[in-house]
Amino acid sequence: MSRLQDTKDQRLEKIEKLRKLGVNPFANKFNKRQTTQQSCELLGKKTQTAGRIMAIRGHGALVFMDLVDETGKIQLILHKDSLSDKENKVVSLTDIGDFVGVSGKVIESKTKEISIDVNSFTLLTKSLRPLPSQWYGLKNKE
Numbered sequence: 001m002s003r004l005q006d007t008k009d010q011r012l013e014k015i016e017k018l019r020k021l022g023v024n025p026f027a028n029k030f031n032k033r034q035t036t037q038q039s040c041e042l043l044g045k046k047t048q049t050a051g052r053i054m055a056i057r058g059h060g061a062l063v064f065m066d067l068v069d070e071t072g073k074i075q076l077i078l079h080k081d082s083l084s085d086k087e088n089k090v091v092s093l094t095d096i097g098d099f100v101g102v103s104g105k106v107i108e109s110k111t112k113e114i115s116i117d118v119n120s121f122t123l124l125t126k127s128l129r130p131l132p133s134q135w136y137g138l139k140n141k142e
Helices: 001-019 037-040 085-092
Strands: 048-057 063-068 072-079 100-109 114-125
Touching: 037 048, 037 063, 048 085, 048 114, 063 100, 072 100, 085 114
Parallel strands: 072 114
Antiparallel strands: 048 063, 048 100, 063 072, 100 114
């Protein structure tokens, strides 16, 4: 079996786990109030935005994700204690390429990166296939 098929099978298993949690892996509604660029300008204030996950990094009880939309990128900081048990399970089933919606306070991380301290996490669309690599991927951004 190919690596692409293995990845797709793993993500289909995650979809089944999400459905058992009562989560629609292909949600049809989210109220995006700001773009990532607008969110970056709201330091110290609340924001609600959505986009595609382009990187995931775990660090103990914290998970860092890079959220990208048509205007740019912002880092998400997800504290295990700030989310519900259900949201933490959804975070653990999230992959690069998935679309999510988040809300939280815009802060500056310890490394001085503008970030959203997430207090609400919603999976909007589960990606079944991995994103193309930069080397072999798409050439035209459009």
